Amino acid sequence: MVIRLDRFRLIPFSVNNAFKNMAIDEAIMIAVSEGTVLPTLRFYRWEPSAISIGTFQSMTDEVDVEKCKELGVDVVRRITGGGAVYHDKKGEVTYSIAVPLGHRLAPSDILESYKIICSGIIEGLKSLGIHAEFSPINDVIVNGKKISGNAQTRRKGVLLQHGTVLVDFDPETMFSLLKVPDEKIRDKKIKLVRKRVTSIRHELGKMLPLEHVAKQLRKSFQEALSIDLVEDGLTSYELKLAEKIAAERYQNHDWNFRR
């Protein structure tokens, strides 16, 4: 059997603030759409810690913005749908992948494309000794508990999907920053989410360095997606574009609070 290995650019594990992280994903999507760069896989984390909300959510409904300010947690609206996510600077590895539509990794069936791309995460967790599976619509679960959330958009002929892998999970901090419908149920919510969400640390009983997790994921995406990764940086065009997009969109109050 001949396995077709497509070349993808790999942007190695790096750290940025929320605005830059979201702007880089978008800049990559545009560059891929213009054909100036290879389809791209990127790994990153967030510092300061941040909350991102789905593009159809209301910022003030979902997030205690004052509390975030107080704790130095950034807030940002994504261009992708899905829910609010707390990105802990020490507890999460995020990936993004930008692939032209019609590529075998980006079929027109959206659910199918989630499943294909999430296989990189599932294999990565497997290599760490964790048995995970895809849970439609857009989650990866371990024994019924969510360990990874994913979201994609399709614009300019490109599929952009980004998602998280929880390495450590702190529901107390998360729920101090997210709004709950009623203060009285905050503790109940925390208990419930502990039953529904897990992390690599929780599954293995020990913490792993984020760099190590990112390295495993890099290997597993390469194998599971049958792609050949070529490590490279962002082009100067992408960097400039990302700066512009960060200023115009992700650091812009009107964007973040538009709904």
Added chain:
Amino acid sequence: MQMIDYKVPGGKLLRIKAEIQDGKIDKVMILGDFFVHPEDAIEEIEKSLYGCPLNKNDILERINRIISRGVSIIGFSAEDVAEVLLQMK
């Protein structure tokens, strides 16, 4: 502004905020953790509902008109939006 949350079975959380006046939808926002492709379509759906009489057929017809332009919605359906809106007065 009225607000109703609805967890779509097998889907996502839908939060609808609307103002109803004289049996018509005056203003509506469809919020939640769902997916709409292309994303801009959500605003077109909301706009299409302005002035819409509060009955199921009219609501469905207006939403489906936008969806038929090649919009994919994952996590809720036009039916769900109509059901929630019809609970408002």
